[in-house]
Amino acid sequence: MDGNLDALTRELTALTQRFVDLGAKLGDAARALEEAGAPPAAGLVTDLAGARSQFIQLRTDVLTAAQAVSVPPTGEPESLVELEPLLGAIEAAVRMKVQQAALAETRERVTATLERVLEIVHRDDPAFAALAGCHGKARALRDAVRLLSDPETPEAQRVAASAQSFADLLTMVENRDALDDERYAQLEESVSKAFGRGLAVAVARGRLAFAGEVAETHVEPPAAPEPLPEPVAEPPEPVAAAPSPVHDAPPVLAAPPVDEPKLELEIAPPPPVPTPASVPIETPVTMPTIEMPPLEVETRAPAPPPARPAAGAPTAEPSGPDETAQWWLAAWARWSGWKSTHVFADVVREELGKYPYLLSVPIQKSPEYEDGLLAYGYSILMDHVEKQKPGCVGNALNSLKAGVAQPVGEQLYEYLVTEGRLRESYPDFVKNAVLAAVPEPGLWFQFRILESKEDTRIFQRPSARLGDTELSGQRLANDNQRYAEHKFKMTLPPLTMRCVLVSADNIRDARGVGAKITAEGAPGDSGWIVGVPAGARGKPEARRVTEEGTHVPGLGKDFAAVWIAVFNPDPDADRRYELSVFLRKDTKSPFRGRS
Structure with missing residues (x-):
């Protein structure tokens, strides 16, 4: 119909032009007839008859097309002016028919x-x-x-x-x-x-x-064989309830319940106010600690963990699906979606904007938080690992060993640690993540020190629940309490971090902030101290917390806030840390021989 409609349109256009030409000739013939009495030429009469025959044929074709698409004419057209709207109605009907067929x-x-x-x-x-x-x-x-x-x-x-x-x-x-x-x-x-x-x-x-x-996968096991009519010496072998496992098939992914590691968080309370003369100016006052609330744990007692099998040991009959790699699937899927279109810092801000406590949760436990959505945030660690060894993330599933007892999630975790050199590179990952996240959207902090002209306030989370948004605190008004060594104790799971925020509010004179860390009782360097410039004067600066201690002068003047991130780079074991924060009324370092 489309081709026929186009032909009718072209014929109407051609006939319209022919009528225009004939009209001009007829006008000339009419003037000659009126002025000189000259009759029209024989050819003109023939042309008029031909034009009429062409019009009649076109009208017949148009009416036939109208009938084919159920467009009833209002009457029999007697001119091209009447044919044109009818042809338009046919065109609209054909278009509607095509659209209806497509619909x-x-x-x-x-x-x-x-x-x-x-x-x-x-x-x-x-x-x-x-x-x-x-x-x-x-x-x-x-x-x-x-x-x-x-x-x-x-x-x-x-x-x-x-x-x-x-x-x-x-x-x-x-x-x-x-x-x-x-x-x-x-x-x-x-x-x-x-x-x-x-x-x-x-x-x-x-x-x-x-x-x-x-339905097809739930096949009933075969019925046990009928007993033999004659007595036999040995009973018939039992029929297996399920087919034997295929030892070279890839393991199925699933996640067993995991116990939260114990987190101990402590903060120092104020001692009795000493006499000012008995406190040396350069020697910081060490404040004793008080106990934090116990960690919120599930009421069910977990079974003692079984001995970990060797990675290459053959697996026994599987008792259920292995869902230990859900953290990998979520993080990998998210990373695959942004790796070609976004940069690390932008994604860090997006993920920590949603879940500021992301990096405080062990990666293998991340599917247990926020209905599994938290695990997607660890796409930023995937990106870090990929940068250590390009191509390793995409090759991870090929590294899985079939027919072994080690869960898939553990295999992938070990692969991530090895290929990403996380024992050595995790500190840089923490540094880059913190620099991207501050000042906005910020990170979840376990403790906060707020310095003002009148007092120093120390806040802490009232529970040990990761992501807790509540704060409780104490006010220190005496200088010997304020400008002292404030201790914070914590136990960090593998490859996680905790933050302490030190900020100033309306102070005229700059303060100094020092940080020192002990790990399992020995001096350590598992921390970063990041100064956030006041106003829009520059980018945040990160310094490694050294074993001797690291001092940042200028809080309240050069820096609006100081973030201290303590991290555990050990991928296998929990570690106990004690962070000492030295708040100084001046900008002198509390560490001897260091400015």
Whole structure:
């Protein structure tokens, strides 16, 4: 019909021009007839007859086309002026027919996609909330799509785009293992935006499948054989309840409950006010400590941990799925999505803006926080590791050893530590993360010292819960209490950090801040002290806390705040730290021989 319509349009245009030409000739002939009595030329009469025949044929073709697309004419056109709107109505009807056909095709395709989405089930949780929400949206869209009839409505024009996130979900579920990193990251972002990260995490963990597939995998074990009619010396061998494991198959990913490491946080209370004459000016006053609230732990008593098997030891019969690598899947998926488009510092600000306590949580326990969303933030550590050895993150899954008892999460953790040289490079990771995060959005701090003209206030979190937003504190008004050594004790899990914030409020004279760290009772250097310039005078500066102690002069004048980050670079063991913060009324260093 499109070709025929174009031909009719061209013929109408040509006939219109012919009528214009004939009109001019007829005008000349009419003047000659009137003025000189000359009759029209024979050729002109022939042309008029031919033009009329052409008009009649065109009218017949247009009426036939109108009937074909159900456009009834108001009457039989007697002129080109009457033919033109009829031809326009035919063109509109043809366009509408094409759009309706396209809408029908799109409606059929989208409905099939939504029906397929409704077949997705969770392997372990039939009432999985994120999937239930997705199914609700799919049903609502399916019902709306079925009612669409006018292709020119905004809803009809957006129907394909509305179903794109469902199509992306199907692609992830159907082809999860065949997608490359970039494509998977794009799909993961689309699904997370439409249905929440919880659903994307479930896909990444392999917990979603189609109802038919799940039914096929739950095959009943074969029935036990009938006993023999004759007595036998030995009983028949029992039939196995499940097929033997394939020792060279890759392990399935899952996460056993992990116990929170004990965190001890202490702060010094004020002693009785000594006489001013008995306190040397250059010798800092050491304040005794008080106990912090105990760590909030689960009420169930964990079973004693079994002896750790050798990495290469063959595995026994598996008792359940291994979900210990969910932290890796989440962090890897997030990193894959931004590695080509964002820089480390920008992503640090974004992730710590959402979860400021991210780096205080051990990476392998990160899926236990914020419904698993916290683990995505560790994409910044993935980026750090990739920079130590380009290509190692993408090759991680190829390093897994099948048929061994060591959980997949532990294998990946050891790989991350080794390839990223985290024993040596973790301090630089902490430094770069802190420099990117301050002054905004900042980090979660365990303690804070707020210096003002009138007093010094020391705040602490009232509980040992990571991410606690409450603060309790004490006020120190005497100089011998204020400008002293303030001790903070803490136990840090592997590859984590804690922060102490020292800031000034409306002081005229600059203060000095010193920091010294002991690790397991010995002088240590596991810390950074970062000065945040006052106003917009420059970028934050980071200095390593040395074993002798590090001093930063100028709090309140050159620096609006000083962040002290204590970190544990040991990837295997908890470590006990004691941070001493020396607050000085002047800018002299409390450490002998150091400015």
